[in-house]
Amino acid sequence: MRPRSDKADLLRGTLDLLVLRTLELRPLHGVAIAERIRQVTEGTFVVQPGSLFPALHRLEHEAWIAGKWTTNAEKRRVKSYVLTAAGRRQLAAQRREWDRIVTAVAQVLETG
Amino acid sequence: MRPRSDKADLLRGTLDLLVLRTLELRPLHGVAIAERIRQVTEGTFVVQPGSLFPALHRLEHEAWIAGKWTTNAEKRRVKSYVLTAAGRRQLAAQRREWDRIVTAVAQVLETG
DNA sequence: TGCCGCTGTGTCGCAGGAAGATATATGATT
DNA sequence: AATCATATATCTTCCTGCGACACAGCGGCA
Numbered sequence: 001m002r003p004r005s006d007k008a009d010l011l012r013g014t015l016d017l018l019v020l021r022t023l024e025l026r027p028l029h030g031v032a033i034a035e036r037i038r039q040v041t042e043g044t045f046v047v048q049p050g051s052l053f054p055a056l057h058r059l060e061h062e063a064w065i066a067g068k069w070t071t072n073a074e075k076r077r078v079k080s081y082v083l084t085a086a087g088r089r090q091l092a093a094q095r096r097e098w099d100r101i102v103t104a105v106a107q108v109l110e111t112g
Numbered sequence: 113m114r115p116r117s118d119k120a121d122l123l124r125g126t127l128d129l130l131v132l133r134t135l136e137l138r139p140l141h142g143v144a145i146a147e148r149i150r151q152v153t154e155g156t157f158v159v160q161p162g163s164l165f166p167a168l169h170r171l172e173h174e175a176w177i178a179g180k181w182t183t184n185a186e187k188r189r190v191k192s193y194v195l196t197a198a199g200r201r202q203l204a205a206q207r208r209e210w211d212r213i214v215t216a217v218a219q220v221l222e223t224g
Numbered sequence: 225t226g227c228c229g230c231t232g233t234g235t236c237g238c239a240g241g242a243a244g245a246t247a248t249a250t251g252a253t254t
Numbered sequence: 255a256a257t258c259a260t261a262t263a264t265c266t267t268c269c270t271g272c273g274a275c276a277c278a279g280c281g282g283c284a
Binding site: 121124141142143161162164165166168169184186188190191 | 261264269
């Protein structure tokens with residue numbers, strides 16, 4: 001069997017939310033999205049390529065983000081993503097959902 | 113294809129934490145654990161049998177909880193679970209992990 | 225020119241968990 | 255006995271995060 005990382009599956013269920021929110025601030029290309037998430041979370045969330053690109057394709061397929069081939073400052077070919085109107089609505093919905101989860105977990109953890 | 117529920121996958125990654133915490137308060141049998149989680153979260157988390165029992169077996173296999181066949185107040189045969197010492201340590205670790213996730217997500221959601 | 229090395233994108237297969245459907249056992253009820 | 259309700263268990267499917275890898279394009283450098 002393949003050696004499994006002992007690092008927990010931290011992103012489970014939050015990746016879409018994180019990507020949508022990151023793109024809400026400004027359009028970015030794939031790797032730059034992952035890089036920003038890593039920086040803002042101070043290394044807690046490190047989005048791997050095997051997670052990042054399937055997620056981007058999924059979000060694009062749902063029409064929550066739109067990708068366009070461009071070139072970055074170093075003249076390299078990159079795919080830049082922007083949040084769509086539907087994406088903004090989805091982001092709002094996922095924010096509410098996340099708040100609900102956090103509240104519910106807190107209730108369990110704090111109710112003695 | 114099988115009709116998929118449009119209800120979000122809320123439990124994703126939090127089920128172990130919820131079960132361990134519930135058993136920290138007092139020993140309970142499977143269905144009673146799910147029932148308490150449902151009540152405390154006011155219906156946000158409804159743990160289905162297909163999630164509950166595999167989770168209990170998993171936690172028992174990790175020796176974080178210990179099951180014992182007993183009978184409940186209605187004289188019915190139930191499997192009562194108690195949190196082990198290792199389970200308490202695991203619960204503490206998962207609490208820290210959860211806090212870390214909540215903090216990280218908040219950083220992404222609130223960093224403008 | 226040819227060879228690296230780096231960056232960005234993409235893909236493949238696996239592992240593990242959540243859930244619906246279903247099965248089984250057992251006690252209570254009629 | 256038949257039925258119903260409760261509790262446990264399992265089977266299968268779907269989803270998703272991930273490691274490993276492939277590959278393309280560009281710059282540097284001998």
